[in-house]
Amino acid sequence: MNVAVLSGKGGTGKTTVSTNLALALKANYIDCDVEEPNGFLFLKPQVKEIENVMVEYPLIEDSKCVSCGACVDVCQFNALAKVKDDIILFQKLCHGCGACEIACKYGAISYKKREIGRIEKGHIDNIDCSRGILNISEPMAVPVIRQLLEKLPEGINIIDCPPGTSCNVVNSLKYVDGAVLVTEPTEFGLHDLKIAVELVRMFNIPFGVVINKNSCEENLIKKYCVEEQIQMIGAIPYNREIAVIYSKGEIIYNNSKFKDIFNELAEKTKGVLKWN
Incomplete structure (x- = not known):
């Protein structure tokens, strides 16, 4: 089962959801954001294998x-x-x-x-981690993404997609069975969520939405999802303590106070994506 985590724009919490969801699901983590691969900053796997692209x-x-x-x-x-x-x-x-x-x-x-980049592979907490890194000044990320996704590990794979809806994201989606769309309850968040929804619908990929920095029961994202009959996977609260943990490069899932949030997201993801 390959699950893409994507967003219509950067900065919505896509990598936060990807890394913590990977731990909650005991899934392998693959960072396809090859221009800004920061998932390893949080998971901190020991890199044991490097391939040139x-x-x-x-x-x-x-x-x-x-x-x-x-x-x-x-x-x-x-x-x-x-x-x-x-x-x-x-x-x-x-x-x-x-x-x-x-x-x-x-x-x-x-x-x-x-050479235009490299693939790094490591291991942490019984899950495999891999990421692509595009060399500085190189304009084309797709060859790195393709090589990264050619030989995915067996089992559950969380694919941390590049931000936006460019060809880099499209090439990542070719390998997935379902998608988690991460957004935030702002006008900008809604605008870019609509573009991401259009993209996954075009590929007929089952998907659900996670709201990051959720501060109230009702907001424009939830209203949009109801109107469009989009399933909600869950929400991550707008919380200062979570922001502090993130700013230190630490995993939120390892904090007992917030662990249940991602366990619930993991279970709801299975239901929304019709887990098999």
């Missing part, structure tokens, strides 16, 4: 290239450009599709690999 890029052999521009014309990602009599490669725009190599009639293009 490599992508292909074209190499142009000057002795064979006649600067015809066929490779430039076929590139959909503007990674190649013809400037006077030279073909210029913008390496980080290349998606490694291979079209330029096929288009070149002179055999001037071959492919090499370069």
